[in-house]
Amino acid sequence: MEAKRKSAHQLAREIGNGQNTARRLTEEGLKRCKNLNASLNTFTFIAENEALEQAKRVDKMIAAGEELPLAGVPLAVKDDFCCSGLPASLGSAAFKNFVSPYSAAAVEALLEAGCVLIGKTNLDDMGMGSSTLSSPFGPSLNPWSTEYAAGSAGAAAVSSGQCLLSLESDTGGALRLGASHCGIFGLRPTPGRISRYGLSAFSSSFSQAGIAAANPEDIGVALEVLSGFDERDVSTVLCRELPQEKEKDIDPGTITIGVWDGDGDRQSSANRDLISQTGEKFRQGDFKISEISLELFQETLRAYYIVAFAEASSNLSRYDGIRFGEAAAARNLDELYEQSRRCTFGKEARRRSIFGTVLLGKDRFEPYYRQALKIRRLFQEEMARVFKQCDLLLLPVVKNLAPLIGREAGFIDQYEEDYYTAPISLAGLPALSLPAGTIENMPVGLQLVGPPLADDLILKVAAGIAEGLSIPPIAVRPGRDS
Amino acid sequence: MDYEVVIGLEVHVELKTESKLFCSCPNCFVPEPNVNTCPVCLGFPGTLPRLNREAVKLALTASLALNCRIALRSWFDRKNYFYPDIPKGYQISQFYEPIGSRGSLTIEDDLGRPKVIRIGRVHMEEDAGKLIHSPTGDASLVDYNRAGVPLVEIVTEPDLRTPGDARRYLEKLKIILQYAGVSDCKMEEGSLRCDANISLRPSGSETLGSKTELKNMNSFKAVEKSLEHEIKRQRAILKSGKEVISQTLRWEEESQKTIVMRGKLQAHDYRCFADCDLAPIELTAEEVEEARAALPEMAEARAERFVHDYKLPDYDALMLTSSRGLADYFESCLEFYNNPKNVSNWIMGELSARLNSAGIEIESCSFGPEHMAELLRMIDENLISGKIAKDVLEKAFYSGKMPRRIVEEDGLLQISDQSELEGIIEKVIKENPDSVGNYRRGKTKAIGFLVGQVMKETRGKANPKLVNELLVKKIGFK
Amino acid sequence: MDMAELEKAIGTIKIAVSDTEKEELLAGLKDFLRWLEPVKKIDTANVEPAFFSHGAVNILREDRSEKADISTLRRAAPDFDEGFYRVPPVID
Numbered sequence A: 001m002e003a004k005r006k007s008a009h010q011l012a013r014e015i016g017n018g019q020n021t022a023r024r025l026t027e028e029g030l031k032r033c034k035n036l037n038a039s040l041n042t043f044t045f046i047a048e049n050e051a052l053e054q055a056k057r058v059d060k061m062i063a064a065g066e067e068l069p070l071a072g073v074p075l076a077v078k079d080d081f082c083c084s085g086l087p088a089s090l091g092s093a094a095f096k097n098f099v100s101p102y103s104a105a106a107v108e109a110l111l112e113a114g115c116v117l118i119g120k121t122n123l124d125d126m127g128m129g130s131s132t133l134s135s136p137f138g139p140s141l142n143p144w145s146t147e148y149a150a151g152s153a154g155a156a157a158v159s160s161g162q163c164l165l166s167l168e169s170d171t172g173g174a175l176r177l178g179a180s181h182c183g184i185f186g187l188r189p190t191p192g193r194i195s196r197y198g199l200s201a202f203s204s205s206f207s208q209a210g211i212a213a214a215n216p217e218d219i220g221v222a223l224e225v226l227s228g229f230d231e232r233d234v235s236t237v238l239c240r241e242l243p244q245e246k247e248k249d250i251d252p253g254t255i256t257i258g259v260w261d262g263d264g265d266r267q268s269s270a271n272r273d274l275i276s277q278t279g280e281k282f283r284q285g286d287f288k289i290s291e292i293s294l295e296l297f298q299e300t301l302r303a304y305y306i307v308a309f310a311e312a313s314s315n316l317s318r319y320d321g322i323r324f325g326e327a328a329a330a331r332n333l334d335e336l337y338e339q340s341r342r343c344t345f346g347k348e349a350r351r352r353s354i355f356g357t358v359l360l361g362k363d364r365f366e367p368y369y370r371q372a373l374k375i376r377r378l379f380q381e382e383m384a385r386v387f388k389q390c391d392l393l394l395l396p397v398v399k400n401l402a403p404l405i406g407r408e409a410g411f412i413d414q415y416e417e418d419y420y421t422a423p424i425s426l427a428g429l430p431a432l433s434l435p436a437g438t439i440e441n442m443p444v445g446l447q448l449v450g451p452p453l454a455d456d457l458i459l460k461v462a463a464g465i466a467e468g469l470s471i472p473p474i475a476v477r478p479g480r481d482s
Numbered sequence B: 001m002d003y004e005v006v007i008g009l010e011v012h013v014e015l016k017t018e019s020k021l022f023c024s025c026p027n028c029f030v031p032e033p034n035v036n037t038c039p040v041c042l043g044f045p046g047t048l049p050r051l052n053r054e055a056v057k058l059a060l061t062a063s064l065a066l067n068c069r070i071a072l073r074s075w076f077d078r079k080n081y082f083y084p085d086i087p088k089g090y091q092i093s094q095f096y097e098p099i100g101s102r103g104s105l106t107i108e109d110d111l112g113r114p115k116v117i118r119i120g121r122v123h124m125e126e127d128a129g130k131l132i133h134s135p136t137g138d139a140s141l142v143d144y145n146r147a148g149v150p151l152v153e154i155v156t157e158p159d160l161r162t163p164g165d166a167r168r169y170l171e172k173l174k175i176i177l178q179y180a181g182v183s184d185c186k187m188e189e190g191s192l193r194c195d196a197n198i199s200l201r202p203s204g205s206e207t208l209g210s211k212t213e214l215k216n217m218n219s220f221k222a223v224e225k226s227l228e229h230e231i232k233r234q235r236a237i238l239k240s241g242k243e244v245i246s247q248t249l250r251w252e253e254e255s256q257k258t259i260v261m262r263g264k265l266q267a268h269d270y271r272c273f274a275d276c277d278l279a280p281i282e283l284t285a286e287e288v289e290e291a292r293a294a295l296p297e298m299a300e301a302r303a304e305r306f307v308h309d310y311k312l313p314d315y316d317a318l319m320l321t322s323s324r325g326l327a328d329y330f331e332s333c334l335e336f337y338n339n340p341k342n343v344s345n346w347i348m349g350e351l352s353a354r355l356n357s358a359g360i361e362i363e364s365c366s367f368g369p370e371h372m373a374e375l376l377r378m379i380d381e382n383l384i385s386g387k388i389a390k391d392v393l394e395k396a397f398y399s400g401k402m403p404r405r406i407v408e409e410d411g412l413l414q415i416s417d418q419s420e421l422e423g424i425i426e427k428v429i430k431e432n433p434d435s436v437g438n439y440r441r442g443k444t445k446a447i448g449f450l451v452g453q454v455m456k457e458t459r460g461k462a463n464p465k466l467v468n469e470l471l472v473k474k475i476g477f478k
Numbered sequence C: 001m002d003m004a005e006l007e008k009a010i011g012t013i014k015i016a017v018s019d020t021e022k023e024e025l026l027a028g029l030k031d032f033l034r035w036l037e038p039v040k041k042i043d044t045a046n047v048e049p050a051f052f053s054h055g056a057v058n059i060l061r062e063d064r065s066e067k068a069d070i071s072t073l074r075r076a077a078p079d080f081d082e083g084f085y086r087v088p089p090v091i092d
């Protein structure tokens, strides 16, 4: 398979000035997706007809002289976003035939900007996890090596050239871990930059919309399209605080990158090496570097899981088999609930619902749930102090390489994989997962984190050192066994 | 041993908004099920609630009208439980920080003495849908039209002591909320719903006895009756040395009895926590004071003003302000016809009688203030008699036609033409020599009979004042 | 943490769970609570819980009504008939 990677903004320019058409590109793209999907299991649904329709529409608009920032850019959307008229499995076997009656705000915005929605990407059980191993539709495979899981199917889609942009959700780190496992860039923006309306969130506090792409500039263009106040999502009111004028260029000399190389990490030496190499790159790019120490970080993963489980038990209560989804045959009401919910949820969603219920119970509420909310405040305060010492913070993103297919770890070990990502969710900060190198021929990223609303700065800084970081596999490499 | 009765009421009131609490679906009753629904109020995946500004304003108004302290920061929580009429598996409600708390309302006790009933909290929440049992019994049917309708729940402290207290509290609450423009408060239509908690304890005891919860009362009368029934039942149990079981009872209107609805009341663990999908509500002290200053005039103040401005007797003012609708009607009439006492008489007399017999509220009455004004003006202008006016009112009341049109169409214009009347008067004098004789002998009352005869001859259309004058002139002392 | 508490939670959240899965869940829950243990040791005296993940306040919508297209909503329902969502008979 051909291995040529264009950036989304370049491509949109080519289509915009008539050098290329969305239709031709989409036809080619769809063929490629169908091929690769057979081996990678990236998509739950390939929207062939809709994609061609949209491509035609885009070409017509371009011909009519309209300017579209993402004209013809092939887009993958994680299957926990609703798109009017398209199936949305939400990560549940019971929703295989669910057709959403409305569109998510983010999907609407990207389509309006000219994106062509190629398909819906695979995800873990009700979106819970950062491996795709718990997906009711089987795991998505990593294009770097198919013995590994993709981490995020959308990241695999970008990496394997099935799309140029991927709209994803990130709760405890799925997007950032997936980007790292597939060697691309993934931004979890400041909560409130992108409307969550239409994203089936298992955690109201943490589930966010994010973007994965092969370079930070593309993410920047997409963020600009997606960012803004949407009255359907209260958190987006934050966008009103964004400066009117965007900073054009950054002066590295005025920017301090804090560096924290992590702790308690089985791969800490590998991460430490990557941090020091990347830190060196920053230094060469004239950025100031400063060592940072974090105190509370260690315990915040647990606090994150308490809040996320508590919320999941409530957020998933609407799946009762009455208004949508699948209803199990039942003799009485309790049976309807119990059986319908059982067939809607996989093992992980059941576990989180039940454990979350325990954590919100009368005697656990105070020592766990409220305590976790207090830790959230303490950690937010600590991170605010950190960002008085530096502008951005560089830290690891993964603890391990992508999980191996068929070798699922114990559930707590799986939660530990979010060690570097979930705390950032807890603190409500923007974070970019950027490729930093390879270990055992598999890509490994790092995380660039900033204070609230630092998204654009993060992307600019990453772009400054991204040269040479973009990592290839546009085609699939078979696993060692095959 | 004698017992003291302890009653607390939980009242749910539907707020008078155009749309639901968290979505744009219309907030109005429609007979067809599941038409006022959308992805948000059906809890579709990915949807988020959007708080209605007017609902917050009305909840604030209600809280202020009930003398509550206002929380400068309040928010919504999720009350988690499963029931088919709850679309999301949780109800969004203000559990931890209600917008209003520690309010009060003054009623009269059974002996007419003023009594303060403390109000523990006033909070906003979304209503549930309706669950109906299918006629065949093989299924229950859910209608989500009402799901998400904005409510305030008003909870009293256990300060009520008699069923009469409870009824008067509800009557007063209804008037206050109607005056405040918060709600229609129509119990028959479900825009006001009331649950009661009741327990008995030995007189003088400080600890509360075990309580029961009463549901399904569809009128203030039913609340009073069910409480009376429950007091008797509990007293009998206690007298026999047994214990009252804490349970939920349902009032059955037909049999006038309570039946057990749910066994033992158990503290359900709703696992309440703040709903991050919504933003907290923050008010400044100035905003609260502004809202307080902008409170609509309440019944007492309005009655005082009616006495002062319109020179109405106390009794009239009290009656006219007994509901906001009546008071509004009265004042609207005055915009078209400026004789307050006359308007008051006709509202309290004829119109109230019509409303009562038709069983409708003044708000939905087709005999509007313009009708009333036109009718009274026609009497003043001697175009119709008061008696004819009553018939015209009845016709207009049911048809909605303007009084003048009814008078014209039915030929009811008063006869004030002297020559036309003289002929009839001659005839009546001739036919009633006895009465004429009586009158001439000084029995002045006899003139009334004669006037009546003339009225009868003219089917009520003669101008009675003129007839009287003419008669006196004709048969007066020679 | 014992089976009774777990069963109560399962009953509350209404998910059918087999007996073997219950045993597995109980063991998992015990591990999980043990894993969470360090959280309890963090000194949070005088710390106000961060109830909200965002700083938004007073985000309000104007009170205007609009009818939604209900036909697509109804199509998503597993058992919708003659205007109603149907569930097994509910006995009060």
Ligand SMILES: [Zn+2]
Pocket: B020, B023, B024, B025, B036, B037, B038, B039, B040, B041, B042, B148
């Ligand atoms: Zn609605």
